[in-house]
Amino acid sequence: MFLRQLTALSSRRARLLLFSSAKPVLATRLPLATSIRFNSTTVPQPQQPPKKQEPEITKVEPPKKLEVEIKETVAKPPPPPPQREPEVEIKESAPAKKPEAETKDNVSPPKEPEPEITKVDSPKKIEVEIKETVAKPPPQKEPETEIKESAPTKKPEAETKDNVSPQREPETEVKESAPTKKPESETKDTVSPPKQPKVETPTPTQNTAAPTKKSPANIEDNVDSHLLAPTEKVSESNMHPKLINAFIHRIGSTFTPVQKRCMNEFNESETGIIVRAKTGTGKTFAFGLPVMNDHLNALDSNRNLAKSSVNTVIFCPTRDLCTQNQDALQNLWQKASEEDKERQHKRMKRNKPRYDYKNLSRDVVTIMGQTSIRRSLSPFH
Numbered sequence: 001m002f003l004r005q006l007t008a009l010s011s012r013r014a015r016l017l018l019f020s021s022a023k024p025v026l027a028t029r030l031p032l033a034t035s036i037r038f039n040s041t042t043v044p045q046p047q048q049p050p051k052k053q054e055p056e057i058t059k060v061e062p063p064k065k066l067e068v069e070i071k072e073t074v075a076k077p078p079p080p081p082p083q084r085e086p087e088v089e090i091k092e093s094a095p096a097k098k099p100e101a102e103t104k105d106n107v108s109p110p111k112e113p114e115p116e117i118t119k120v121d122s123p124k125k126i127e128v129e130i131k132e133t134v135a136k137p138p139p140q141k142e143p144e145t146e147i148k149e150s151a152p153t154k155k156p157e158a159e160t161k162d163n164v165s166p167q168r169e170p171e172t173e174v175k176e177s178a179p180t181k182k183p184e185s186e187t188k189d190t191v192s193p194p195k196q197p198k199v200e201t202p203t204p205t206q207n208t209a210a211p212t213k214k215s216p217a218n219i220e221d222n223v224d225s226h227l228l229a230p231t232e233k234v235s236e237s238n239m240h241p242k243l244i245n246a247f248i249h250r251i252g253s254t255f256t257p258v259q260k261r262c263m264n265e266f267n268e269s270e271t272g273i274i275v276r277a278k279t280g281t282g283k284t285f286a287f288g289l290p291v292m293n294d295h296l297n298a299l300d301s302n303r304n305l306a307k308s309s310v311n312t313v314i315f316c317p318t319r320d321l322c323t324q325n326q327d328a329l330q331n332l333w334q335k336a337s338e339e340d341k342e343r344q345h346k347r348m349k350r351n352k353p354r355y356d357y358k359n360l361s362r363d364v365v366t367i368m369g370q371t372s373i374r375r376s377l378s379p380f381h
């Protein structure tokens with residue numbers, strides 16, 4: 001009996017080994033060994049071992065179930081495709097019904113026509129607008145030219161200058177009559193722009209001494225006459241007395257409009273000013289006078305401080321303009337600081353120089369872009 005059971009078990013074991021894989025085999029061997037021991041002790045119960053063997057079979061079954069489950073899980077993905085198919089159908093049907101943006105892959109056919117329509121509409125509108133804008137300017141320019149041409153005929157206040165010769169003839173007449181009336185005549189020879197309401201040109205008509213390169217005659221050739229009219233006497237200004245005397249002696253007795261206006265704006269402004277004026281209108285002294293005035297006042301209050309610090313830095317775009325400004329400012333400043341130089345001479349004779357005469361004579365220093373800065377700033381060292 002025992003041998004028969006063993007053979008039966010061994011045959012089942014062999015079946016189990018045959019049907020089971022490597023890992024489940026190890027798990028099945030142990031229960032078989034235990035069952036054999038029990039059988040050896042309790043021989044009269046031959047039916048129990050088959051019951052114990054049943055769980056072994058059940059153990060083998062679970063892997064099958066797992067396999068089935070796995071198959072089911074693998075088989076589940078196919079159902080989604082059927083779900084997608086109806087989506088596709090809905091998508092296909094959706095465009096036919098309405099363009100509600102529910103689909104993504106197949107929406108292209110309905111969406112494509114929409115942007116095309118918008119794109120087509122926009123360029124058409126732009127083209128129309130461009131055509132309209134292009135068509136507008138010509139009528140605007142024409143009336144302007146007409147106004148310019150008609151302006152001299154209407155009024156003798158010849159504002160334009162570069163226009164046709166018939167227009168210049170009345171202008172010349174106005175210019176000749178203007179001096180008899182007042183400096184209201186605005187145009188003279190070469191002013192091209194029609195509008196120049198701002199006071200920006202100088203009045204070197206009464207220049208007593210203009211040591212710089214430009215002469216009053218040259219200024220009058222390039223500047224409107226009313227802008228050249230004297231606006232304020234230098235002697236009546238609030239500038240430093242030394243500067244007033246120097247300006248009257250070296251430059252003139254009246255300010256140009258630019259100079260007068262810049263003097264006021266320069267003193268009142270805390271952020272700075274930007275001035276635009278034609279050539280020869282006196283811009284150099286327009287900013288030079290306020291600077292020198294402040295420097296002279298600083299010298300009166302604290303000479304050592306004014307001497308040891310750089311008061312103003314002037315940037316010029318060209319070398320020629322730099323030399324012109326330096327010559328003009330130096331010429332005026334030498335005269336304005338002349339009295340101080342005499343005092344210095346006296347102090348130097350007494351061997352008590354407080355500040356150098358040479359330095360003061362070169363307070364207006366020119367620094368070119370290609371020259372040594374240390375050499376140019378030597379007077380300040």
Ligand SMILES: Nc1ncnc2c1ncn2[C@@H]1O[C@H](COP(=O)(O)OP(=O)(O)OP(=O)(O)O)[C@@H](O)[C@H]1O
Nearest residue numbers: 204207212214252254255256279280281282283284
């Ligand atoms: N108030 C004034 N009275 C008489 N002459 C003046 C006066 N101001 C300047 N000038 C003279 O007018 C000439 C031109 O002046 P300035 O060089 O300052 O003009 P500008 O506007 O700076 O010219 P640019 O734009 O060429 O530099 C100079 O010879 C100068 O001496």
